[in-house]
Amino acid sequence: MRDRFDGVTLNQMVQFSSIDRSFAALADPTRRSVLERLGRGSATISELAEPFGISLTGMKKHVQVLEDAELLTTEKVGRVRRCHLGPRRLDDVQAWVDTYRRMLDERLDRFGELLERTKGNPHE
Amino acid sequence: MRDRFDGVTLNQMVQFSSIDRSFAALADPTRRSVLERLGRGSATISELAEPFGISLTGMKKHVQVLEDAELLTTEKVGRVRRCHLGPRRLDDVQAWVDTYRRMLDERLDRFGELLERTKGNPHE
Numbered sequence: 001m002r003d004r005f006d007g008v009t010l011n012q013m014v015q016f017s018s019i020d021r022s023f024a025a026l027a028d029p030t031r032r033s034v035l036e037r038l039g040r041g042s043a044t045i046s047e048l049a050e051p052f053g054i055s056l057t058g059m060k061k062h063v064q065v066l067e068d069a070e071l072l073t074t075e076k077v078g079r080v081r082r083c084h085l086g087p088r089r090l091d092d093v094q095a096w097v098d099t100y101r102r103m104l105d106e107r108l109d110r111f112g113e114l115l116e117r118t119k120g121n122p123h124e
Numbered sequence: 125m126r127d128r129f130d131g132v133t134l135n136q137m138v139q140f141s142s143i144d145r146s147f148a149a150l151a152d153p154t155r156r157s158v159l160e161r162l163g164r165g166s167a168t169i170s171e172l173a174e175p176f177g178i179s180l181t182g183m184k185k186h187v188q189v190l191e192d193a194e195l196l197t198t199e200k201v202g203r204v205r206r207c208h209l210g211p212r213r214l215d216d217v218q219a220w221v222d223t224y225r226r227m228l229d230e231r232l233d234r235f236g237e238l239l240e241r242t243k244g245n246p247h248e
Contacts, residue, residue, distance in 0.1 A: 020151050027147035032220065039227035089228060094221050096156065097214050103163035104213060 018070075019092040025069035026093075030054070031062050035071060035085065042084045142194075143216040149193035150217075154178070155186050159195060159209065166208045 025031055034048055049059035063083060066072035070088040074081050149155055158172055173183035187207060190196035194212040198205050 020153060023147050023151035026220070027144050027151060029144060035224060036227070039224075039231065085228065085231065089225060090221050094218075094225065096150070097218050097221060100159060100163075101213060101218065103160070104209065107163065107209065 018088075019096065021069040022071065022088060022090060022093050025065050025071055028062065028065075031066055034059075034062060034066065034083075038072065038083060038085045042082050044080050044082055046080075048083060142212075143220065145193040146195065146212065146214060146217050149189050149195055152186070152189075155190055158183075158186060158190065158207075162196065162207060162209045166206050168204050168206055170204075172207060 030052055033052070037043060037048060037051075045056060045059050045063060048063070049056055052059070063072060063074065067074060067086070070086045071090075072086045073084050075084065076082075154176055157176070161167060161172060161175075169180060169183050169187060172187070173180050176183070187196060187198065191198060191210070194210045195214075196210045197208050199208065200206075
């Protein structure tokens with residue numbers, strides 16, 4: 001068990017780390033807003049920071065988290081760093097959420113069937 | 125700016141906190157596996173902890189995070205706490221991810237059109 005971290009083997013961690021980083025990056029409303037802003041076109045870190053009224057340092061940290069999750073890429077243009085939407089399409093995040101919702105629906109269906117059977121044969 | 129936290133007003137925080145908690149809860153592979161396990165039926169905290177080889181205390185922390193995100197409910201049965209899938213259907217998470225992916229597709233479409241126009245009129 002010594003090679004385990006939080007109950008998950010290192011292999012599993014590597015396998016899961018990309019989706020983990022995506023979910024973690026999206027858990028912050030400022031970071032989600034930054035991605036929505038970049039959907040309208042690229043922006044410098046100052047341009048991203050300004051509407052939120054946060055410091056450049058604060059925005060740089062958010063940008064770094066998004067860059068680590070490959071949701072954003074940065075490019076140095078002269079002395080300024082421009083941010084663009086990154087290559088990740090969130091396929092794995094969407095697939096996980098879809099599967100989870102289907103699982104919930106199936107549980108509800110089974111519960112509904114059980115209820116129907118009980119209604120049809122109240123003394124069984 | 126004093127009433128702001130991380131550039132987001134308190135109102136926005138309250139408004140966004142449910143989706144924030146969902147994304148954060150799903151950022152851990154053990155917690156996602158716990159939800160998948162509960163999709164097959166309810167379980168005690170010991171039953172959840174065992175296959176991961178983690179302590180009861182460790183699993184209790186994960187269960188608490190999932191419960192705070194309303195992805196899981198717990199019920200005391202005698203001296204044992206049973207866990208069930210919670211009421212959240214991740215509608216907001218799914219909606220955000222869908223919107224993001226549509227936004228990416230639109231950007232790619234615009235880029236493709238630009239490329240087509242450039243090919244059609246190479247000297248323009």
